Amino acid sequence: MDRKHIFEKVDHTLLTQTATWEEIKQICDDAIAYQVASVCIPPSYVKQVKDYVKDQMAVCTVIGFPNGYNSTAVKVFETKDAIAQGADEIDMVINLGLLKDKQYDLVLDEIKQIKAACGDHILKVIIETCLLTDEEKIKMCEIVTQAGADFIKTSTGFSKAGATFEDVALFAKHVGKNVKIKAAGGIASFDDAEKFISLGASRLGTSRIIKLAKNQEGTGY
Template sequence: METLSAKDLARCIDHTLFAANASRKEIEKLCAEARDKFFYAVCVNSSRVELAYSLLEDSGVQVISLVGFPLGAADADVKRYETEIAVDQGAHEIEYVLNIGRLKDGDSQYVLREMRDIVEAADERPVKVILETHLLTREEKVLVCQIAVDSGAQFVVTSTDFQVPAVAIEDVKLLRETVGEKFGVKAVGGIAEAHRAIALMEAGATRLGTSFGPIIVQGLES
C-alpha cells in the first residue's frame, strides 16, 4: 500500500461516539470535527441519528447508525425496527451487532436470516456486521464472514470497541482473506495513533472506527 496522507486516512475514518452519557453538545462537537477533518462518517447510537443528520446535511459526511448495540442479543425483529427508524431519520449506513450466542449455537440460518432482514430494512444502504472477533474462534470468524458475503451486507466489523481488547492485526488479515478484496472490512478497537491506523489499513481494513480521529490525523499532519 502506498503511504497514506492525512487527507487520505481521514476519508477512511468513521468518527465515533457511542457513550451512554453522550450529550447533545458532544454530538455537535463530534459532527463539527468530522466536517473540519473531512472524515468519511460519524457513527452514533440510533437516537442521535436525526441530530447528526441535521448537523451534517450537505457536508458530504455520512451518518452511521448503530443497531442492536452493544450486545447484539435483542430479537431480530427489534433490530429490524431500529434499522427502519434509523433510515427514516437519515442514516446513510447501518452498523449492527451480530447475535453471537446464536452463532455459537451453530444456528447459521438464524444469523443469515437476521442479516438479510436488516439488509432489506436498510433499503439499499450499506450494512456493516459487527462480529466481536475476540469472542469468536477462527472457524466462527470464517463462517460468519462467509454468511455476511452471502447476505447482501457490505462490511464486516471487528468489534464494538465497547470494553473490548484492541483490534488484532491478525483478525483484520483473516477477515480480508475470507471476504475477498471487494468486500468491506472495518477495524475497530483501541485505535488511537496514526501508526496503528496505517498498520490496520495495510493489513486489509478499508475503514476505521475510532473516537480518536482528530488525534490520528494530526499525527500524520505534524
Template sequence: MSSTAPGIPTAELARLVDHTLLAPSATVADVEAHVASARELGVLAICVSPSMLPLTVDAGDLVVATVCGFPSGKHHSEIKAAEAARAVADGAAEVDMVIDVGAAKAGRFDAVEADIAAVRAAIPGALLKVIIESAALEDEEIVAVCRAAESAGADFVKTSTGFHPAGGASVHAVGLMAATVGGRLGVKASGGVRTRAQAEAMVAAGATRLGLSGTAAVLEGASGEGGGGY
C-alpha cells in the same frame, strides 16, 4: 492537513474514517461538536447512536452512520430491523449492526445469516456493516460469520463494537476477514485503534474503513484514548 508520519497521507487516511461517538452519556451538544470536528478533520463519515438522529446540525458532505442491536447483539431480529429502518428514516445512510455472538459461538451460522438478512431487508437503500466481535470468536467462527454476512447481502464486515470485554480489532482478525470476503465486501476495523501505527497496520492488513473515536490524535500520529467504546 498533511501527513506527519511515513505511510498513508493524512488526508487519504482520514477518508477511511468513521468518526465515532457512541458514549452513552453523549448529549445533543456533544454530537453537534462531533460533527464540527468531523468536518474539520476531513473524515468520510460520522457514527452516532440512533437516538441522536436526526442530526440537529448540517453534516455537509459527511456520511451519516449509526448502530443497531448495539452493543450486545442480543435483540430479536425484528427489533434490529425496526431500529435500522427508523435510523435510515431519520437520516442514516449506513447502519452497523451487531450479530448475536452467542449464536456464532454455538455454531448456529444459519441463525446469524437470518438475523443479518432481516436487517438487510429493512434497509434496502442503505449500506450495511456487520459487527462480528472478532476478539470473541475463533478463526473458523470468524470465517463462517463473514460468509454468512456475505450470503445475507451485507456490504461490510466489521471487527468490533469496542464494548466487548474480549477486546477490539486485531491485525490478525482484519487479515482473516479480508481474505474471507476477498474484496467483495468492505472490512471495517474498530475497537482499540488508538495510534497512527495501529491504524496503518489495519489498512495494510485489509481494512477499508476505520472506526475511531480519538480520530484527531490518530491522524496526528499520537496515542489517542477516545471515548464511546471505540
C-alpha cells in the same frame, strides 16, 4: 501514508452512554473539518445530527448495540427507524449466542432481513472478534458475504478488546470480494491506522485519530 487518505476512511465515533449533544456536535464539526467517511453516533441522535450536518457528512448509527441479543424484529425496526430519521449507514451487531450454537441459518437470515431494511444504504456487520474463535470468524466471513452485507466489522469497542491486525488479515483472506472490512476499537495511533489499511481495512471506527490530529495541531479538545 498521507493523513488525508487515513481520514477519508475514518468513521469518527462517539457511542458512550453519557454522550451529550454538545459532545456529539463537536465530533460532527470535526468530522466535517477533517472530511472523514462518516460520523458514527447513537440512534437517538440520528435526526438531530442529520439536521445539523445536512449533506456535509454521512451519518452512521448502530443497531442491536453493543450486545447483539435483541430480537431480529427489534433490530429490523431499529434499522428502518434509523434510516427514516436520516441515517446513511448502519452498523449492526450479530447475535453471538446463535453463532456459538451453530445456528448459522438464523444468523444469516437476520443479516439478510436487516440488509433488506437498509435498502441501498450501507450495512456493516459487527461480529465482536474478541469473543470468537478463528473458526467462528471464518464462518462469519462466509455468512456476511452470503447475506449481501457491505462490510464485516471487527468490534463494538465495548467488549474485552478491539480490532487486531491478525483479525483484519484473516478477514481479508476469507471474506467475499464484494465485502469490505471495518476495523474498530483500540485504534490509537496513525501507525495503527496505516497498518490496518495496509492489511485490507477500508474503514476505521475510532474516536482517537481525529483527537490525535487536533492535539498535534494544537487545537485539541
